[in-house]
Amino acid sequence: MHGEYKIPGGKLVVVDLEVQDGRIAGFRLAGDFFLEPDTALHDIDRAVEGLPAEADVATIAAAIRAALPPGAQLLGFTPEAVGTAVRRALVTASGWRAFDWQLVHEPPVSARMNLALDEVLTTRVGDGRRAPTLRIWEWNTSAVVIGSFQSYRNEVDPEGAVRHGFDVVRRISGGGAMLMAANAIITYSLYVPASLVAGMTFADSYAFLDDWVLEALRSLGIEATYQPLNDIASPLGKIGGAAQKRLANGGVLHHATLSYDMDGQVMTEVLRIGREKLSDKGTTSAQKRVDPLRRQTGLSREAIIARLEETFVRRYGAVRGTISPDEYADAEALVASKFATDAWLHRVP
Structure with missing residues (x-):
C-alpha cells in the first residue's frame, strides 16, 4: 500500500x-x-x-x-x-493528479443559484456523473450567505440588510456568514470525491484543499498562511474562510470566500455577528480584523482570480469546463424547492 x-x-x-x-x-x-x-x-x-x-x-x-x-x-x-x-x-486515498479536473468560471447568477449549483455539482461528482471541479462564483445581486446551522435572527440585522440592498440566503455547509457585496469578494467551490481527502481529519482536509490558494497568493507577494480550522490569513488579518459539506454519496463540497474589498461599517450594520466578534476581539473596526486583497496587492479582482486559476491549472492539469443545461435546470428546481423558501432560510430561527 x-x-x-x-x-x-x-x-x-x-x-x-x-x-x-x-x-x-x-x-x-x-x-x-x-x-x-x-x-x-x-x-x-x-x-x-x-x-x-x-x-x-x-x-x-x-x-x-x-x-x-x-x-x-x-x-x-x-x-x-x-x-x-x-x-x-x-484507505487507498487518491492524489490530486489521479483525477481529470475541470475549471468552471461562468457568467453571474443569483446567490441562491450559486448555492443550488454547489449542491447539484457536489452530488454529481459523488455519483460519478461529473469530473472533480473548481468553480469560480459570479453573482448579480448582493447577499448575506449564512451557514447551515446559524440562527437567522442572531446573525442578521434584517433592517440593515434591506437598507444596504442585501438579500439573505442559507447554504448547506456550516461555518459563519459571508457578506457578498458586488465585486468585493472572491468565492470558489471545489467539488471532489471523498477519496481525495480519505484518511485525513476534517481539520487537515481544510488546509489540504486550499494549499493551492496559498501558493497563488504568495506569488502575488502576500504572506498567506492557513489558520485552523478554516481561515486564510496574512500577518495583518484574516483574508478569508472556508466551509465544507460531505454528502452521503461520497461527494465533498469545499468552498471558500476571500475578501477583495470591504466596507467595515456596512458589515457591522448588516451582520449582528460582526458586532459580537469585534467586541470579543477587543477591536474597534472590521478593517482591523480583515486584510482585503485589494489593499495588499493593488490588483483588480479579475487579476487575482486569473492568478488563482493559473495556479490551479498548473498544479493539477485542469481544463476549462462548463455547467450543462441539465445541471442548471436541476439547480433552478432546487432554488424553487429549497433555497428560495422561508422554511429553508428560517430552519434555524
Whole structure:
C-alpha cells in the first residue's frame, strides 16, 4: 500500500507498507523533508512497524514521538503528517493528479443559484456523473450567505440588510456568514470525491484543499498562511474562510470566500455577528480584523482570480469546463424547492 500527504506549506510525506495479520508491516517512510539525525528515519520506520492497521493518526504520531532520539529535528513535516499518510495508504486515498479536473468560471447568477449549483455539482461528482471541479462564483445581486446551522435572527440585522440592498440566503455547509457585496469578494467551490481527502481529519482536509490558494497568493507577494480550522490569513488579518459539506454519496463540497474589498461599517450594520466578534476581539473596526486583497496587492479582482486559476491549472492539469443545461435546470428546481423558501432560510430561527 502506498500513501502520500503534501503538508500545506510544507513537504511531501510518502509511505509504503503492507498489512499482515492486522498489523502494519514492511513500513518505509520517504519524502522531501529534512530530518536530523539521519538515523531517526529508521527510528520512525521501527515505531510504525507492527502497529495495528486500525491505529489512528494520534496513535501513530505518539509512537513516532516516543521512538525519536533526544534532540531530533523534523523540518517540513510532523509525526501527525506521517500518521495521515499512513491512514491515506490504508484507505487507498487518491492524489490530486489521479483525477481529470475541470475549471468552471461562468457568467453571474443569483446567490441562491450559486448555492443550488454547489449542491447539484457536489452530488454529481459523488455519483460519478461529473469530473472533480473548481468553480469560480459570479453573482448579480448582493447577499448575506449564512451557514447551515446559524440562527437567522442572531446573525442578521434584517433592517440593515434591506437598507444596504442585501438579500439573505442559507447554504448547506456550516461555518459563519459571508457578506457578498458586488465585486468585493472572491468565492470558489471545489467539488471532489471523498477519496481525495480519505484518511485525513476534517481539520487537515481544510488546509489540504486550499494549499493551492496559498501558493497563488504568495506569488502575488502576500504572506498567506492557513489558520485552523478554516481561515486564510496574512500577518495583518484574516483574508478569508472556508466551509465544507460531505454528502452521503461520497461527494465533498469545499468552498471558500476571500475578501477583495470591504466596507467595515456596512458589515457591522448588516451582520449582528460582526458586532459580537469585534467586541470579543477587543477591536474597534472590521478593517482591523480583515486584510482585503485589494489593499495588499493593488490588483483588480479579475487579476487575482486569473492568478488563482493559473495556479490551479498548473498544479493539477485542469481544463476549462462548463455547467450543462441539465445541471442548471436541476439547480433552478432546487432554488424553487429549497433555497428560495422561508422554511429553508428560517430552519434555524
